[in-house]
Amino acid sequence: MTKELRRISIVLLAMFLVLFGSTSIIQVAQAQNLAANPADRRSLYDSYSIERGAIIASGTAIASSVPSSDVYSWQRQYVDPQMWAPVTGYFNPVLGSSTGIENAMNQDLSGTGGSQFLARLEQIISGKPARGSNVVLTLDASVQKAAYDALGSLQGAVVAIEPSTGRILAMVTSPSYDTNSLAGHDATQVNTTYDQLVAQATNPLYNRAIGGNLNPPGSTFKLVTASAALATGNYTPQSLLPNVASYTLPGTSTSISNDTGGTCGPGDQVSIADALRLSCNIPMAELAAQLGGETIRKEAEKYGFNTSFDLPITSTASVYPSNLSDTRAALSGFGQGDVRATPLQMAMVSAGIANGGVVMKPRMVDQVIGSDLSVQQTFGNEQFGQALDSTLDAEMVQMMVANVSSGIATNARIDGVSVGGKTGTAQNGPTDPYTLWFTGFAPAENPKVAVAVVVENGGGRGQSGSGNSLAAPIAKKVMEAVLGK
Template sequence: MTKELRRLTIIMLLMFLALFGSTSVIQVVQADSLAQNQNNKRAMYDSFDVQRGSIIASGSAIAYSTPSKDVYSWQRQYVDPLMWAPVTGYYNPVLQSRTGIEKALNQQLSGTGSSQFLTRVEQIVTGQPARGSNVMLSLDAKVQKAAYEALGKLRGAVIAIQPKTGRILAMVSSPGFDPNILAAHNANAVNAAYDKLNADPTHPLYNRAIGGDLDPPGSTFKLVTVSAALASGQFTPQSKLPNPVRYTLPGTTTSISNDTRTTCGPGKDVTIADALRLSCNIPMAELAVKVGGDAIRAEAEKYGFNTSFDLPLPSTPSSYPPPTDSAQTALTGFGQGKVTATALQMAMVSAGIANGGVVMKPRMVDEVVGPDLSVQEKFDNAEYGRALDPALNAELVRMMVANVSDGVATNARIDGVAVAGKTGTAQNGDNNPFSLWFTGFAPAEDPQVAVAVVVENGGGVGQSGSGNSIAAPIVKKVMEAVLGK
């Protein structure tokens, strides 16, 4: 072989390798980003011919595709739409709009994800019709139904988590919407329906379990304040705090009181355990100032505050802002001031305490399964971090159990089950309705579920309701569904 021919051969080989490499990058590495590109019209039109995969909970499809007689080939259908809307969202090929799991796992459902490359090749070779993959949720249909029915027409959210794994068992938001209406192929009708929902002042399109306009967590945040106090090594459940009728916020002339407008039980002092059991504001404000805003913020972040979680639905971060002064720190000690939270966040607080102080990353998908029933993706459990050492965490568990058995959280009691919990009745200004909360877990000795409920607009009774009277019974019903009671 002459030198020129050898050189030409090497050049051709290098060009072939470059072409092969670039093609592989485009088809494999860049496949996901290219498929999502809104300018990729070919991917959009190809998707019309693909039977989109189903979204499955407890073995049954809650979202699936049926043949349609228009250019879009397939029509998306949703089962028990109002109950599942915060989870599934909706998919509309006409407007190329999608929300919820339909958006978060669009590539898997449409069969265009990188993990489905070999499946697509097989379908082409064998001549099989293109199909998307099925998404298997962690949510339990029985628990979801119990949460949905328990919340009823109240405005708010319910979320239930498996403490040891972070698997979400229920996610309910009310008021809701019917995704079938927004999945229709009549663009004018869909746009009109969307505009009406979007203009609704109750915001039915919000997923209140993980986002929306966040509420102050009220007294449920006292769990974080006490956790920070225990973690500091300077306090125990029996540490005592002053017990006045009113308390003036440091550096101000503003005073606060307990909900009872009296002292926190008898005596000039009160223990941290009794202050938590009786849900008193003044001792927790005093404790927060002693612990310090920086320490409380650090502890809050160990439970997930100031972080967005990919469930794969993105959650709005709950907020504990940098402390500005001792007065603000005092207010956050009992969940007021500038601290805000989602139901997901307060469920994570309870789940972390239930799990021996270890907070798990929340997730709502178990697997992605191909049309041939092969598992294409698995979503594993993962730790977020440790919030509290086991021995100190056990003390916090005992205090939460006392809240339910002998405190102000009695409406969460379940016969024969030790329930751990904390109420919250959060203020939203002098004359506005309260936000009503409850978070807890059961059974206390072997936790199977952690639940958080937030009821907005005072549960319809203004400032007359409480977390124990309205939110706690909802949590009880969800726990009973998990425990088979």
């Protein structure tokens, strides 16, 4: 071989290696970023010819693709669409829009994720038709149905979590919508349906479980206030607070009262445990004023307040503001004023207490599985933080159990099961309907589920309903579904 030919060979080899390296970087290392880029129209067009992967819950596909006779090749189809709408969302190639898991896991479902490069290469070599991967959810279909049926036509939401892992077992919102109606390929019809849904005053497109217009958590937030007090080391469940029938908020002439209009039981003083059990507002406002807003905020953030979570659906952060005045801090002690929360957040509070004070990050996906049934990705459990040490947390558990066994959360009782819980009846204005809450867990000794329920618009009862009368029975049915009762 002549010297010149050798040089040319070396240059060609170098060029080939550079080209191979560049294409490998683009197709592997940068694949996910490129596929996620909205300007990448080729990925969008390629996805039309690919059979989109299924979304699976409890071994059954709740979202899948069926052949269509138009240019888009495949039509997305949903099972029990209204029940699963806040989970699956919808996918529409005509409008280039998607929500829910369809959006959050789009790269995996469409087969364009970086982890699927080898699978795509194998499909090309073998001549097999391209297909996206399946997404296996953490949600339990039987628990989802129990939550959906229990909530019924009430406006609100339900979230159930496995305390030790953070795995979401159920996510229901009402009113809901038919995801199939927004997945069709007739753009005019879909746009008309979408506009009709947006125009409804009840906002059926909202996922109230993790977002929408956030509600004051009412008395369910008393759990965070009590937790903050114990965490300081200066209070115990038996610490006493003044027991009065009227309390003037610090720095104001505005007075508040307990729901009963009287004192929190007999005596001139009441313990934190009894104030929680009887869900009295005044003692918790007094306690919050003593603690101060910053102490409560720091504890609230240990449970997840002021943090948005990627489930992978992105949740709206629940709110506990910084630098509250003494007046606003006192109101926050019983979940009023400036505090706002999602059912996901209040389920995390109960889950953290149920789990020895350890708060787990919530998640909705277990695995991504290829069309050949190979496991391409597994999602593990991840700790978010430690809200309380185990000794103090055990005291919170005891107080929550007392709320259900001998307090005002009696409608969450389950025969033969020790249940912990807390109700809430949040005010929204002088004449506005209440927002009704329950959050809790079961069984107390070895918790399998933590749940939060919100019923908006007073459950149709204006200001006559309560968390115990409407929200607690819903939570009971969800917990029973998990426990097989």
